[in-house]
Amino acid sequence: MSYVPPLRDFAFVLDEVLQAPQALRALPAHAECDGELMAQVLEEAGRFAAGVVAPLNAAGDRDGCRFDNGEVATPSGFARAYAQFCEGGWPALACAPEHGGQGLPHVLDCALYEMLSAANHAWTMYPGLLHGAYACLAEHGSPALRAAYLDKIASGEWLATMCLTEAHAGSDLGLLRTRAVPQDDGSYRISGDKIFISGGEHDLTGNIVHLVLARLPDAVPGSKGLSLFLAPKLLPDGSRNGVQCTDIEHKMGIHGSATCSLRFEQAQAWLVGEAGRGLAAMFVMMNAARLHVGAQGLGLAEAAWQRASAYAHERRQSRAPVRPAGTQAADPIALHPAVHKLLMQQRCRIEGGRMLACWTGLLLDLAEHDTDTVARRRHQERLEFITPVVKAFLTEQGFQCASRALQVFGGHGYVVETGIEQYLRDARITMIYEGSNEIQAIDFLLRKALADDGRRLEDFLALVQADALHAKGSEFEKQAALLLQAAQKLRQSAADIAAGMAANPSLPYFLADEMLHLTGHLALGWMWLRAALRALAALDRDPAYYDGKRDAACYHFAFVFPEVRQLFDVIDGCLATGVPTIPSDRHHHAAQEAG
Structure with missing residues (x-):
């Protein structure tokens, strides 16, 4: 490995x-x-x-x-x-x-x-x-909690968890039942069961800091009644708290990660932030986690591509249609167009995704440290806009790239000995946890792209258009024109969906996935255009490297970016004919039983 x-x-x-x-x-x-x-x-x-x-x-x-x-x-x-x-x-x-x-x-x-x-x-x-x-x-903890825990977490001496999910609730946090009862000393006692807790128990650190969503006795129903609490594995006096790991999951992938079921039985805890505003505090942690999950998808794709590329240059089979001079009777499969295309598909998505992920990380720095208040808020809005895209789009790209990497190995990829199948298994979870990709798409379309009359979407499109217009007269003028067309089409699609919501409130839910993927493709195309223009400017300094970047940009616009056409076709068809009726499973099963 x-x-x-x-x-x-x-x-x-x-x-x-x-x-x-x-x-x-x-x-x-x-x-x-x-x-x-x-x-x-x-x-x-x-x-x-x-x-x-x-x-x-x-x-x-x-x-x-x-x-x-x-x-x-x-x-x-x-x-x-x-x-x-x-x-x-x-x-x-x-x-x-x-x-x-x-x-x-x-x-x-x-x-x-x-x-x-x-x-x-x-x-x-x-x-x-x-x-x-x-x-x-740091943002929501009391001075006492910050003094007791921040240094330990920053150093890694103590690890932390995020305890949200309960078996009956799944992604609907409003259904959580875990209870927190206030005590005379200002602490709380938490009781309830949580599942799918990554690192809920392990042997890496002596203490584990659990951040737990729970409901106070007088809490209103739903997600607005949730509060956030800190419940450590070990209490300040060194004694064991009332939290117990009851089992670990046996999973498809990430076998080395302990995914735990935790039982809180009168566990001592302390309130983080305001009562009833637990989700607002937890979202600070969740948004950071979603950026990291996007990086997970990207990293797994990179690792799988490295192995596939190495194998494709070593494995010899058949004669390539276009053969370099001096090659042997059997060529490396990397020279066969079908395999070459598999590898380039991966490379374009990975390198484009890296540019997008790093841009997002840079936004986080600007949103936190820019001295201009107005600029800081603008960076924060851009960060909020692109975070669900990074999480959902990059994790799906990561899984698809791992699948393409396995395909390069052929039958050898399907057996355990080559190791490539592990990346496919490990990558699959990234599309599910920290908010499934479907939830990310709904959040993106309703709360980011369509909210505020589309102001954040318009800001993003303005960034893309500015660089596309800058490419006028360059070698990549045609690719820039494709970006401009897609940006205008995405703007119009958002407006049409917003207009159609009054008559059909379910419309955005049916088209959220397509809109998120369109934005992801537009973002990758934007990044590849910037990379191409930079490569052209630096070509004389390192011809081999920058010519490779230029070629990859050309490949991206020829073979990856055109996926936007199919996505736009789906949206246009749905807007023209209306949301299709969902067949009733009950009627389907009744027909099967009758026939």
């Missing part, structure tokens, strides 16, 4: 496409952050991911976690790797210096977690919620 960190591509994305060092140096918090520092951090991060975490991936998948009487043992080597992770200061990378953090940009943290996920998705699940928990407590 070898992994090569894509450091050259990170440098291209951050330094040239996004010009991140210039943007960061304009922020007082990152005034000393230059390209050289960013490169050094990413080089060390890549070395840790490739040298420490990646070698544990296959064995961790094979051995999985072990559950015994409430205790969970992680796969061999996981605990030592986590100790090294903390020794290197990686949990505190983007945390504030006053809490022991390094105060480095979030965009570097985003790149770090892409590489960690590529190297070992299951292992990365354990520290994956650290920064979200840190941000949640």
Whole structure:
């Protein structure tokens, strides 16, 4: 399970496409952050991911976690790797210096977690919620909670969980039953059962900080009645709290990640934020987690593509239709157009996704540290707009890329020995957890694209159009015209859906997925246009590298971007003929029984 960190591509994305060092140096918090520092951090991060975490991936998948009487043992080597992770200061990378953090940009943290996920998705699940928990407590925790827990979380000495899901409720948080009863000393006692809790129990740290959604006795029904609480595994006096792992799930993938069922029995806890506003506090953590899940999909796609590309250049079979001079009777399958297309499909989606993910990470830095209040709010709105796209679009692309990588191996990919099938299994969960992709699409369309009369959508489209107009007269003028057409069509589709909602309130729910994917394709096309223009400008400096970028951009617009046509056709058809009637399963089953 070898992994090569894509450091050259990170440098291209951050330094040239996004010009991140210039943007960061304009922020007082990152005034000393230059390209050289960013490169050094990413080089060390890549070395840790490739040298420490990646070698544990296959064995961790094979051995999985072990559950015994409430205790969970992680796969061999996981605990030592986590100790090294903390020794290197990686949990505190983007945390504030006053809490022991390094105060480095979030965009570097985003790149770090892409590489960690590529190297070992299951292992990365354990520290994956650290920064979200840190941000949640930093913003909503009381002074006492911040003093007691922030430094421990920032250092990674204590890991954290996000306890939302209950068996009967699924994604409908308004149905949660876990109860919190206030005590005379200002604490609370929590009772209830949670499922699907990543890292709910393990042997990596002595303490685990559970952030739990629960309902106070006088809470109103539904999601507005939820409050957020902090319930540690170990109480401040060192005694064990009333939280117990009752089992771990046996899953399709990420076998090395302990997915736990937790029972809270009069567990002592403390309120985080305001009573009845638990979701507002939890969403700080959830949004951070969704960005990391997008990075997971991207990292898994990169790792799978690396293995598929290496195999395709080693495996010889048949004669390629177009043969380079001096090739043998049997050519590497990478020279066959069908396989070459599979590989290029992956590369375009991965490298485009990396640009989008890093842009999102940079937005997080700007939204947090820009000195201009108006600009800071604009960055925050852009971040809120693009987060569901990053989560849903990049995780689906990650799964599809892993599937294409397996296809390159042919029958050898379907057997366990080659290892490629693990990436497909591991990638599948990313489309489900932290809010399923369908939920992301509904949230995106109703609360981001159509809300505020489409102001945030219009802002995003203006960014795309500005760069497309800048490409006029260049080698990529035709591709820029395609972007402009798609942007205008997306604007019109949003307006038509908004107009149709009055007569048919279910309309946006049927078209949310298509609208999110259209926005994702437009975002990737935008990033590839920026990359292409940068490659053209730098072609003389490194012809081999930048010509490769130019060719990849051409390939993206020829073979990937045209997927927008089918999505627009679906929307146009639905708007023209109306939402189709959903067949009744009851009638279908009755017909089967009768016939």
